[in-house]
Amino acid sequence: MAAGKVAAGFVIFRRFHSKVEYLLLQTSYGINHWTPPKGHVDPGETEWETALRETVEESGLVESDLKFYKDCKKVLNYPVNGKPKKVIYWLAELVNKNALVKLSDEHQAFEWLPFDKACEYGSFKDIVDTFKEFDTYITNNCA
Template sequence: MALRACGFIIFRRLVQHPSPDKIEFLLLKTSYGEHHWTPPKGHVDPGEDDITTALRETQEEAGLSEDHLRKVDGFLQKLHYKVQGKDKEVLYWLAELRDPNTRVILSDEHQDYRWARLQEACELAKYKDLKDTLQAAQLYLETEGKQ
């Protein structure tokens, strides 16, 4: 059985209009392993549903509660990869930080955080599937409501 984790691709708009160059994504730098950059995410606890996991992990890792976020409907990315020889599935929803000035409060699991526009976020993201997810989020935000 695959390990399962859930989280949010969190973004903020620097000004209140949909210009793509005004969007920044939140990435957290881990305190363990290779100190890679990642959105807030974590493993599903027994009996917990996926979205509850994403909300709990975001609160624990970044200090951002459900009240700080606006979940974007219609966006869900599923990543599949191996960690130490075991299959892992990660689900990411997209959420906007309601107040772009809200302070991020890191847990011990992370040593730093950064708000980054798409190009920088993709440079920080070590793994292709995460880069692809960030690009998909940006594209979704650019086209949201324009169909």
């Protein structure tokens, strides 16, 4: 797929009553789909810097609220309106139990969801596959 738009973000999880839950944000535009925080790479910015910036902008969660698993990364490639798009997700864990999600105008709701519900809300095959890979990583590496 030829180069097109590039976006980056984090699949963020937390441990809540010994269960893993994933953060999904519902867009306030289009079909109001649910996704992890992510956004387009700005000129001069690395994909990692974009993921950090977009997470702060869209969820209010800052770098110190999270633990990052840089070796757990997924690159998605798919067309949007006939043009190629690349999205990079890394895995991050919410470690600041007092951190609150604060949405931007781009989103109208958020949910912390268990794996099965996250897959249901995620709806797109690429993001569901990402949740599956990341959930397996958490089970095997984040005890």
